[in-house]
Amino acid sequence: MAEYADPDVLVSTDWVAEHQNDPSVRIVESNEDRALYIQGHIPGAVEIDWLIDLQDQNVRDYVDRVGFEKICRDNGISNDTTVVFYGDQNNWWACYAFWVFKLYGHERCKIMNGGRKKWQLDGRAWSTDRVSYPAATYTAPEQDKSVRALRDEVLKHQKAGKALIDVRSPEEYRGERLHMPEYPNEGAVRGGHIPGAVNIPWPLSVNEDGTFKSAKDLEKLYCKTNHLKRRSPTIAYCRIGERSSLTWFVLKYLLGFGNVRNYDGSWLEWGNSVGVPIVKGPEPTAASAAPGA
Amino acid sequence: MDTVTTRIDNIVDEFADLDSREKLELLIDFSNRLPPLPEAYQALKAENEGRVHECQTPVYLWPELDQDGMRLVAEVAEEAPTVKGFVSMLAEAVAGRPQAEAADLPDDFLERIGLDAVLGMLRSRGLQAITHRVRRELTVIP
Numbered sequence: 001m002a003e004y005a006d007p008d009v010l011v012s013t014d015w016v017a018e019h020q021n022d023p024s025v026r027i028v029e030s031n032e033d034r035a036l037y038i039q040g041h042i043p044g045a046v047e048i049d050w051l052i053d054l055q056d057q058n059v060r061d062y063v064d065r066v067g068f069e070k071i072c073r074d075n076g077i078s079n080d081t082t083v084v085f086y087g088d089q090n091n092w093w094a095c096y097a098f099w100v101f102k103l104y105g106h107e108r109c110k111i112m113n114g115g116r117k118k119w120q121l122d123g124r125a126w127s128t129d130r131v132s133y134p135a136a137t138y139t140a141p142e143q144d145k146s147v148r149a150l151r152d153e154v155l156k157h158q159k160a161g162k163a164l165i166d167v168r169s170p171e172e173y174r175g176e177r178l179h180m181p182e183y184p185n186e187g188a189v190r191g192g193h194i195p196g197a198v199n200i201p202w203p204l205s206v207n208e209d210g211t212f213k214s215a216k217d218l219e220k221l222y223c224k225t226n227h228l229k230r231r232s233p234t235i236a237y238c239r240i241g242e243r244s245s246l247t248w249f250v251l252k253y254l255l256g257f258g259n260v261r262n263y264d265g266s267w268l269e270w271g272n273s274v275g276v277p278i279v280k281g282p283e284p285t286a287a288s289a290a291p292g293a
Numbered sequence: 294m295d296t297v298t299t300r301i302d303n304i305v306d307e308f309a310d311l312d313s314r315e316k317l318e319l320l321i322d323f324s325n326r327l328p329p330l331p332e333a334y335q336a337l338k339a340e341n342e343g344r345v346h347e348c349q350t351p352v353y354l355w356p357e358l359d360q361d362g363m364r365l366v367a368e369v370a371e372e373a374p375t376v377k378g379f380v381s382m383l384a385e386a387v388a389g390r391p392q393a394e395a396a397d398l399p400d401d402f403l404e405r406i407g408l409d410a411v412l413g414m415l416r417s418r419g420l421q422a423i424t425h426r427v428r429r430e431l432t433v434i435p
Binding site (some may be wrong): 032033034035036038039049051052055057088089116130240 | 314317318320321324350372373374375376378411412413414415416
């Protein structure tokens with residue numbers, strides 16, 4: 001495979017520079033560090049924050065359909081706008097926002113390959129202007145369940161021995177690192193991984209400059225080395241669902257996996273759940289248990 | 294009177310009445326004021342000493358005590374201005390104050406400056422963990 005399965009979904013920094021003033025395009029920044037957008041963003045880009053904007057802490061879930069419509073309207077995004085996401089941290093949060101837009105069925109979504117890092121490496125200008133657009137009209141459908149895996153679905157998937165990818169670091173996968181005493185992080189009580197999950201840390205999918213690896217390298221990593229199959233139902237997870245949305249993007253759009261979902265509850269939910277199994281150590285399944293047990 | 298507590302109160306006053314964007318702008322001002330890492334610490338950093346492993350972005354902290362009192366030597370990656378600004382505030386709050394005042398670094402600093410709502414719970418937890426670490430390490434220096 002020489003090309004990405006869906007090459008149109010990735011755009012270069014050049015493309016974004018050329019479309020900065022294109023009214024059919026909205027550039028959206030989504031970051032781990034919110035101050036970065038204030039420090040400087042791509043001219044004309046709006047900020048949509050994965051946590052403050054896209055989540056609703058009252059229900060510990062994403063905003064509902066009406067909330068999503070409001071975000072789009074407020075940012076001048078209508079149903080036929082091409083939305084280009086980019087951000088810090090190798091586009092984790094950009095992929096996460098992209099995924100939420102797909103959850104609500106937005107058709108024209110793209111990722112700017114390389115994110116903030118590449119824009120910076122290119123030596124392009126940052127803007128500190130306040131950006132706003134006239135309100136747009138937007139109507140969203142209900143959530144598209146085909147991109148999202150909920151805990152009980154993951155449990156069923158796991159019991160059936162289907163493909164699971166843990167994209168966290170090997171230390172997290174083995175259950176060695178969770179948090180240190182008196183250093184609360186995001187608070188999972190158990191360390192380890194979902195039984196049967198293979199460990200493919202997300203950084204293996206990106207180059208030093210933040211861009212995605214070539215189709216050939218990705219094919220080798222996921223399909224040859226780790227024996228994942230394009231037609232097999234596959235679920236990716238990490239700790240809170242952001243790093244795995246990058247892997248979800250790679251599998252679905254760059255490699256053309258037909259049925260791949262992001263488990264956004266991820267380890268923070270699974271590790272804390274009552275009555276769900278985990279495995280510690282470097283192997284996908286426990287030595288004593290049969291695969292898929 | 295100049296104490297860790299009055300310095301924290303002054304920072305809280307600076308943030309009062311600012312909107313979300315202005316709060317982040319002030320945080321960026323603080324991040325720009327964090328001094329560069331002194332030469333003597335470069336070797337320690339190269340050996341990964343002082344690294345805060347809980348943070349995704351590289352953060353190095355050396356809470357110390359000398360004849361002038363407490364100080365917080367730190368380096369935070371440029372791509373994390375929020376963490377850098379927060380560490381810079383802690384460094385300014387403790388600089389030159391006696392060790393006994395380390396305990397006055399408050400748990401609710403973020404809430405008091407109103408950044409918890411701007412950053413959200415997950416990010417706020419990480420910054421609170423930094424406060425805990427700095428306070429604890431400053432307190433236990435023999």
